[in-house]
Amino acid sequence: MRHIHNPLNHGGGLLTRRRFVQGVAVGSAFVNDTMMNHPMHLHGMWSDLETGDSNRLPRKHTVIVQPGSRISYRVNVDARGGWAYHCHLLYHMLGMFRTVIVS
Numbered sequence: 388m389r390h391i392h393n394p395l396n397h398g399g400g401l402l403t404r405r406r407f408v409q410g411v412a413v414g415s416a417f418v419n420d421t422m423m424n425h426p427m428h429l430h431g432m433w434s435d436l437e438t439g440d441s442n443r444l445p446r447k448h449t450v451i452v453q454p455g456s457r458i459s460y461r462v463n464v465d466a467r468g469g470w471a472y473h474c475h476l477l478y479h480m481l482g483m484f485r486t487v488i489v490s
């Protein structure tokens with residue numbers, strides 16, 4: 388599982404960014420090259436799924452990333468503070484838990 392242009396790199400590798408600026412939207416994507424679902428939860432802010440139709444952007448707290456898929460989304464960074472960002476599978480939390488700081 389890889390996270391592109393995002394503070395969470397799910398499954399190892401470099402942490403590419405962990406600080407957001409309030410009012411600046413962030414677009415990113417997950418690429419799931421594992422064999423399981425990863426329900427990714429960013430606390431404090433919504434994630435709008437990019438479906439290719441600008442009139443249809445499902446607003447999610449948890450983005451479910453299917454095996455072998457790529458999913459992109461946008462976060463309107465509208466809440467200052469420190470937020471958890473993690474996979475909801477308990478046994479993934481230890482290695483796949485990050486903090487996002489919005490300032």
Ligand SMILES: [Cu+2]
Pocket residue numbers: 424425426474475476479483
């Ligand atoms: Cu996971």
